[in-house]
Amino acid sequence: MPTPAQLHKVNHLLTHVLTAAVARRWPQVRAGDCGETCTGFYGDFSFGWTPTEDELRLLEADMRSILVECRHFVHLEKTPAQAAVFFSDNPYKLEIVETIAELDDVVGFYALDDFVDVCSCQLKELRELKAISPDAFTLTGTTPSLWRQRDKEVWLTRIQGVQASAIFGGRIGRA
Numbered sequence: 038m039p040t041p042a043q044l045h046k047v048n049h050l051l052t053h054v055l056t057a058a059v060a061r062r063w064p065q066v067r068a069g070d071c072g073e074t075c076t077g078f079y080g081d082f083s084f085g086w087t088p089t090e091d092e093l094r095l096l097e098a099d100m101r102s103i104l105v106e107c108r109h110f111v112h113l114e115k116t117p118a119q120a121a122v123f124f125s126d127n128p129y130k131l132e133i134v135e136t137i138a139e140l141d142d143v144v145g146f147y148a149l150d151d152f153v154d155v156c157s158c159q160l161k162e163l164r165e166l167k168a169i170s171p172d173a174f175t176l177t178g179t180t181p182s183l184w185r186q187r188d189k190e191v192w193l194t195r196i197q198g199v200q201a202s203a204i205f206g207g208r209i210g211r212a
């Protein structure tokens with residue numbers, strides 16, 4: 038059985054795969070926050086429409102392809118100024134970078150093949166990503182999500198996924 042730490046790691050890495058998959062399929066959609074839940078993971082995106090069941094299945098297939106085909110998953114570092122330039126067309130990520138920059142003068146990024154995004158996690162190893170079975174998750178639905186509960190109401194669309202721990206069994210943590 039995978040440990041809680043291993044499950045958490047997989048959920049976290051799946052947030053990166055979800056964000057990369059959305060960016061590839063819908064380049065005009067901007068990503069906000071993403072994170073782990075006790076049963077899976079989520080990501081908030083500026084869709085402007087509610088993704089259909091068919092679109093979720095396509096996205097799921099994209100995520101499985103990324104898990105199978107990805108070749109590079111590495112850590113990058115930028116200064117807050119460089120990070121701000123990188124996200125000049127994404128107000129949500131700009132706000133995230135501002136928050137990080139209040140505490141640190143380095144902003145952690147990851148590159149997942151040709152996709153680059155901010156994250157300070159220490160999990161950027163291809164073998165960790167490759168240890169996840171492509172069947173280890175399913176996307177379960179969407180829900181409206183208020184961006185950071187600010188007074189200026191900005192609603193994003195949250196995509197939710199669950200980890201199918203019964204399926205991936207012993208593959209987690211294998212190098």
Ligand SMILES: [Zn+2]
Pocket residue numbers: 049053156157158159160
């Ligand atoms: Zn991360």
